[in-house]
Amino acid sequence: MxxxxxxxxxxxxxxxxxxxxxxxxxxxxxxxxxxxxxxxxxxxxxxxxxxxxxxxxxxxxxxxxxxxxxxxxxxxxxxxxxxxxxxxxxxxxxxxxxxxxxxxxxxxxxxxxxxxxxxxxxxxxxxxxxxxxxxxxxxxxxxxxxxxxxxxxxxxxxxxxxxxxxxxxxxxxxxxxxxxxxxxxxxxxxxxxxxxxxxxxxxxxxxxxxxxxxxxxxxxxxTPEKVAWHACKRIFSFTLIIKNGLAKEEIDNYLLKCSWFQDFARHSFQFQPEEFIQILLDEMIRSGAATWHNNQLIATTPYKAPQKKWMNMNIKPKEWKIQDFVK
Known part of the structure; x- marks a missing residue:
């Protein structure tokens, strides 16, 4: 064998x-x-x-x-x-x-x-x-x-x-x-x-x-704040990867609609979400998790950019249908 x-x-x-x-x-x-x-x-x-x-x-x-x-x-x-x-x-x-x-x-x-x-x-x-x-x-x-x-x-x-x-x-x-x-x-x-x-x-x-x-x-x-920072940077970095970066003018609106961002801002750091945006951006740059390039915030970890159709893909489990599972 x-x-x-x-x-x-x-x-x-x-x-x-x-x-x-x-x-x-x-x-x-x-x-x-x-x-x-x-x-x-x-x-x-x-x-x-x-x-x-x-x-x-x-x-x-x-x-x-x-x-x-x-x-x-x-x-x-x-x-x-x-x-x-x-x-x-x-x-x-x-x-x-x-x-x-x-x-x-x-x-x-x-x-x-x-x-x-x-x-x-x-x-x-x-x-x-x-x-x-x-x-x-x-x-x-x-x-x-x-x-x-x-x-x-x-x-x-x-x-x-x-x-x-x-x-x-x-x-x-x-x-x-x-x-x-x-x-x-x-x-x-x-x-x-x-x-x-x-x-x-x-x-x-x-x-x-x-x-x-x-x-x-x-x-x-x-030091529970470290738990929150580690998570925030990992989550936001992954977002930057699957979207191949975010333009500076997009970031505020994007973050404010994200549940993870709202939760960490309010409950882990006791900031209003609008106040926490710049704090998070500063920490992403300070820690080396992201960098600015031509007005785009880009993740620094090595990655393979998804195809364009994936960058705004919005398939979530609440929309899954039974026919999706049928071959």
């Missing part, structure tokens, strides 16, 4: 990383942002797996950069999708809170979850078994996957090589930092040789990365 392999794809924004378990029952973990779906197809084809051969898509969580390819792969090839049961219930009922897409103002094309996952479930790939670990914090339905034979952890956005996942207290709860710490404690008991996260490179010293993440989360417990 041909040996199976675990193939890691490190991707530029707006897509999250992907992992392909190439085996008798190929499994794709996360599918990138919707604008990159043809690149997603090409990446797996280049390593010898066609979309039709995919046995299952598993989502670590439901943010748009991780689930954006689901629609295309499910609708066109009939690929089944698995996700944590809490995510699945929101997704399958087209709940307006699904994917936090409305709150974040991020487009997500419709999909359905076929397999609802719980902590300690197992996913069989033919010659491997992946263990499902419920690791909430970044989202309530966040999962990690553990492959014990090679001691490989797939950890989504819980932690990265040099960063941690941003925390959304308004949609995932005010105890999200504590949940993240509990999730890290859970993972630290495993034997982990390598870890793959949703962003950035492979993690060759996972336990050191877990310790660094834990230290940062513990500091956040004492």
């Amino acid at each position: 041909k040996k199976s392999s675990i193939i890691f794809f490190e991707r530029k924004f707006p897509s999250a990383n992907m992992i392909l378990i190439k085996d008798q029952l190929p499994i794709l973990i996360d599918t990138g942002f919707g604008s990159d779906v043809h690149e997603t197809e090409d990446l797996i084809k280049d390593v010898g797996v066609t979309p039709e051969e995919l046995h299952l898509i598993v989502n670590t969580h439901y943010h748009s950069d991780h689930v954006g390819g689901n629609f295309h792969l499910q609708k066109n090839y009939g690929v089944k999708i698995a996700a944590h049961k809490w995510d699945a219930d929101l997704i399958n009922s087209s709940d307006p809170e699904t994917c936090s897409a409305e709150w974040l103002d991020q487009p997500v094309e419709p999909y359905r979850v076929d397999t609802k996952l719980s902590d300690n479930d197992e996913i069989y790939t033919g010659s491997r078994t992946l263990k499902v670990l419920h690791t909430p914090g970044h989202t309530l339905g966040h999962i990690s996957l553990y492959e014990p034979e090679e001691e490989i952890l797939i950890c989504g956005d819980l932690f990265h090589k040099n960063d941690i996942g941003w925390i959304n207290i308004f949609r995932e709860g005010v105890s999200s930092v504590q949940r993240s710490l509990e999730s890290l404690d859970h993972l630290s008991l495993l034997k982990i040789g390598h870890a793959y996260s949703g962003h950035g490179p492979q993690i060759d010293n996972p336990l050191a990365a877990i310790d660094a993440a834990r230290e940062r989360f513990e500091k956040w417990l004492k």
Whole structure:
């Protein structure tokens, strides 16, 4: 029998990383942002797996950069999708809170979850078994996957090589930092040789990365304003990526219509939203998260600009229709 392999794809924004378990029952973990779906197809084809051969898509969580390819792969090839049961219930009922897409103002094309996952479930790939670990914090339905034979952890956005996942207290709860710490404690008991996260490179010293993440989360417990700044900069940077920048004259009106901006301004920083605009812009520039270029505010992190049709795409779960799921 041909040996199976675990193939890691490190991707530029707006897509999250992907992992392909190439085996008798190929499994794709996360599918990138919707604008990159043809690149997603090409990446797996280049390593010898066609979309039709995919046995299952598993989502670590439901943010748009991780689930954006689901629609295309499910609708066109009939690929089944698995996700944590809490995510699945929101997704399958087209709940307006699904994917936090409305709150974040991020487009997500419709999909359905076929397999609802719980902590300690197992996913069989033919010659491997992946263990499902419920690791909430970044989202309530966040999962990690553990492959014990090679001691490989797939950890989504819980932690990265040099960063941690941003925390959304308004949609995932005010105890999200504590949940993240509990999730890290859970993972630290495993034997982990390598870890793959949703962003950035492979993690060759996972336990050191877990310790660094834990230290940062513990500091956040004492300085909640840092939680809010980290989230604001990540969310706004992603907006600048999927819109390939915002013109200076567009920014005020855009931010004032965003729920995430309203919530952070009023509740995390105690400013009126109109007052918080310049404060956020100053911090984006000061921190190096964004820069001005020809009167456009541009994200500084490396990214691949979406096609023009995606820059003003406005597909949200509240508008999903049952016919969208029919092949």
